[in-house]
Amino acid sequence: MSVRPRTWTTKGVEHHGWVADYVDGNGNRQRKQFKLKRDAMAFEKRAATEVADGVHIAAGDSITVQQAGEDWIKAKQRAGREQATIAQYRQHLDLHINPAIGHVKLPALTPVLLSKFEDELHDAGRSTAMIKKVMVSLGSIIANAQKRGHAVRNVVRDMRGLGNGADARAEKRARGKLRVGTDIPTPDEVKAILGALRGHWRPLLMTAIFTGMRASELRGLAWADVDFAKGQAHVRQRADRYNAIGRPKSEAGDRVVPLPAPLVNVLREWRLVCPKKDTGKRDANGEPVKVLDLVFPNGQGKVESLGNIINRGLVPTQMRAGVTVETAEIDEDGKPVLAAKYTGMHALRHFNASWLINSVKAGGLGLSPKEVQERLGHSSIVITMNTYSHLFERLDDGSEMSAAAAALLG
Known part of the structure; x- marks a missing residue:
């Protein structure tokens, strides 16, 4: 493997770049051109590791995001997903993903490129919720391509660990809690x-x-x-x-x-x-x-x-x-x-959730979080608590806390 400079002329204009030259896992010689030497060297280092691990996929052997998206849609159809769900996936692909990065080959996807993609969706007026759904679909597209041997890493899912915890918390604060009289009928x-x-x-x-x-x-x-x-x-x-x-x-x-x-x-x-x-x-x-x-x-x-x-x-x-x-x-x-x-x-x-949660004294049923989850058909207790935890009666009553403090001090 090597990184070397390259000079060429197009319509009388001289251009300079760098080429990463290497042999892939199948014994085929591969070349990839870069504008900057550091990018070429970074690629060469990553490619060498992937070839050694037996997981490298050359750009010429891969497919574009658009092609991967079509394979993904077909896989979802074969899995028996509902027509409405398939239509939603198709919208994510045709309206948001393909126009921006559909032409990009999977190995060329990078965190920088995807961050720019997210910024473009935001600048185009897409809501935070929609951007999140589109990125989840993109991650699923790449995961399907991985299973088919067209991609090595899932850049979208790699990005989830990069600061997304703070972003999720900020999004949750912006959305706020469901309020009785505003979101929940009294x-x-x-x-x-x-x-x-x-x-x-x-x-x-x-x-x-x-x-x-x-x-x-x-x-x-x-x-x-x-x-x-x-x-x-x-x-x-x-x-x-x-x-x-x-x-x-x-x-x-x-x-x-x-x-x-x-x-x-x-x-x-x-x-x-x-x-x-x-x-x-x-x-x-x-x-x-x-x-x-x-x-x-x-x-x-x-x-x-x-x-x-x-x-x-x-x-x-x-x-x-x-x-x-x-x-x-x-x-x-x-x-x-x-x-x-x-x-x-x-x-x-x-409203029904609040009625299930409210105490009998307050005109409700006073059910436990697990019982509320089962009544509403939530797939996880986390969904129930993330949505309705603030409606459950708090046990840390001020008078009880004062009595407990007095006991400690006495």
């Missing part, structure tokens, strides 16, 4: 919402409030999984944004949730008028055969869209209940236009 607001429920949105939103089920789980809930005798529902499936029915979000998502008696009664009534699914078959009289399938379908018995649930159910219900906020818009009388205070179904899930 008990009084939920009482008002319950009193304003109308029509077929009543059983759906009431179930969301009392079970904490995700919107996708509510949309995919089947009558076969509702046990009226035991007062519980088994979450076995969910509907993605393309209305495709699939498995729960995680293994922990497959769970049993209790149904309080008032909700059981509402669901019993709803079952009598719930739209049925057309099986595509005909009976002896030539009439369509329809069966009960989903608990909260649309008028045709098919999966209800999330947009309809929010825009036709959650938002109008809050407007009737007076759970609103003033907007910057002014009406013809010069008064601020009101809007629904909570714009997503996750607000009801947050």
Whole structure:
């Protein structure tokens, strides 16, 4: 192996550079050109170590980030990932990764290059959360390429240990804790919402409030999984944004949730008028055969869209209940236009979590963190505590602390 200077002329202009010349693990001679001698020497040193360890991949034998991305998408499809998840991966690849570094070969990826890539995403107006998702996808792309022998190191995952702990803490501080009355509906607001429920949105939103089920789980809930005798529902499936029915979000998502008696009664009534699914078959009289399938379908018995649930159910219900906020818009009388205070179904899930956590004295169930995790279907207790730890009752009461201090001093 050697590093030597190189001079060449292009259109009458003389150029100078440095070439790292070495033999790869297959006995083939390889050359890589650099502008600076120190870069060439650094590469030569790294290549020598990789060749000795039997893991070196020459640039000519590798593939670009874009090619690796396509292999990754196909691998995810073969693994049976949901259509919505594949679509998200495709967006990360086509909208963010390929335009910036899709042409770069995997061995050429460096921490400096990826830091610049992150800066460009930030300058383009991408949110911190989106940048994080894109980088996770990029790390997964390189990991898949490693398994196929196209890459030696995963630069993205190597970077995670370089100061990201402080970045994560700063991001968490900026995001702040979920606040009751801002992110989480108050008990009084939920009482008002319950009193304003109308029509077929009543059983759906009431179930969301009392079970904490995700919107996708509510949309995919089947009558076969509702046990009226035991007062519980088994979450076995969910509907993605393309209305495709699939498995729960995680293994922990497959769970049993209790149904309080008032909700059981509402669901019993709803079952009598719930739209049925057309099986595509005909009976002896030539009439369509329809069966009960989903608990909260649309008028045709098919999966209800999330947009309809929010825009036709959650938002109008809050407007009737007076759970609103003033907007910057002014009406013809010069008064601020009101809007629904909570714009997503996750607000009801947050309320359910707070209801599970609050003490019985405060009108809640007073469950332990582990029980809350199981009810909500979180894949890890860490998720539960990172999201809701501040809602659990603190035991270090001031009077108790004073008494303990007095005991130590006495």
